[in-house]
Amino acid sequence: MGGTDECKTMLDALNKVTACYRHLVIALGSTSDSQNLREELKKTRKKAQELAVANRNKLTELLKDKTISKDDRAEYERLWVLFTSSMELLEVDMKRSLEIGQEFPLKVPTRHLIQTGMTGSTTTVAARAMSCQNMKYDADSNIDTADLKELQAEITQVGQMMEEMEMKVQVAPWAVEAKQEAGAELKSTLSVGNSSVGVISICDEEPKDEINDGGDNNGMVTCVAGFIFVAVVVIAGVLGYFVIGG
Numbered sequence: 001m002g003g004t005d006e007c008k009t010m011l012d013a014l015n016k017v018t019a020c021y022r023h024l025v026i027a028l029g030s031t032s033d034s035q036n037l038r039e040e041l042k043k044t045r046k047k048a049q050e051l052a053v054a055n056r057n058k059l060t061e062l063l064k065d066k067t068i069s070k071d072d073r074a075e076y077e078r079l080w081v082l083f084t085s086s087m088e089l090l091e092v093d094m095k096r097s098l099e100i101g102q103e104f105p106l107k108v109p110t111r112h113l114i115q116t117g118m119t120g121s122t123t124t125v126a127a128r129a130m131s132c133q134n135m136k137y138d139a140d141s142n143i144d145t146a147d148l149k150e151l152q153a154e155i156t157q158v159g160q161m162m163e164e165m166e167m168k169v170q171v172a173p174w175a176v177e178a179k180q181e182a183g184a185e186l187k188s189t190l191s192v193g194n195s196s197v198g199v200i201s202i203c204d205e206e207p208k209d210e211i212n213d214g215g216d217n218n219g220m221v222t223c224v225a226g227f228i229f230v231a232v233v234v235i236a237g238v239l240g241y242f243v244i245g246g
Contacts, residue, residue: 003062004072007079010058014051014083018090020129021045025097027122029104031113038106039139040126041097042147047129048090049154055083056165063169080169084162091158098151106144 021044027037062068062076104113127135140146 003058004075004079007055007058007062007076010051010055011079011083011086014048014055015086017044017048017051017129018086018093020125021048021090022093023125024122025093025100028097028100029114031115032122033104033106033113035106035139035141035143036135036137037122038101038143038147039137040122040135042139042143042151043135044126044129045090045094045097045151045154049158052083052087052090052158052161056161059083060165060168084165087158087162087165091155091162094151094155094158098148098155101144101148101151107142 021041024037024041024044027033028041059076059080063073063080068076104111123135
């Protein structure tokens with residue numbers, strides 16, 4: 001596997017784990033919150049940090065190589081910008097997790113959990129992030145408060161790592177050109193399954209055949225219905241005017 005492909009695979013894995021972490025953070029303080037969720041958050045963020053260190057080391061090594069071609073350097077710089085963006089999102093979500101965790105301790109609750117409409121377990125999401133079929137829970141019962149100090153220390157470490165990255169590698173984000181149009185990755189399914197880390201599935205795609213079949217007929221029916229509705233409204237308005245005037 002070439003350097004570029006390896007970096008893309010590593011970055012893809014990091015992006016998926018950070019996405020899973022964000023999904024878990026959303027459930028904090030809600031009626032889906034639990035001791036298992038707190039443990040899932042801890043394991044997922046540690047996995048994300050491990051992948052972040054691996055990405056940093058690999059990209060730093062490649063960008064410091066003076067023998068690489070101009071095209072390769074441009075690609076590594078583009079991946080570096082994507083990597084730093086992912087790190088910024090991870091840091092934001094870790095801070096959010098700390099704030100909400102402090103506001104909603106589980107063992108000695110100080111306020112009611114919020115009914116957000118989210119229900120069910122988050123185990124599947126955490127298992128995808130950890131690249132395993134079944135999550136194993138072994139944390140102490142006081143993880144909801146005991147982990148907060150560790151989380152705070154890790155937030156500081158992530159911030160320091162990002163500062164060191166800026167010192168070691170000088171890449172101006174505004175000078176890096178995108179290789180595809182904004183949102184192009186949402187239209188592509190090529191990246192799905194490139195790594196062992198799963199992706200959170202938001203919704204299933206509608207079958208194209210079912211959408212296209214009868215599309216013209218449905219459009220005609222809609223137009224006719226619209227005209228009828230407008231006509232009814234106009235007639236009702238005219239009659240109402242005469243009734244009131246009379």
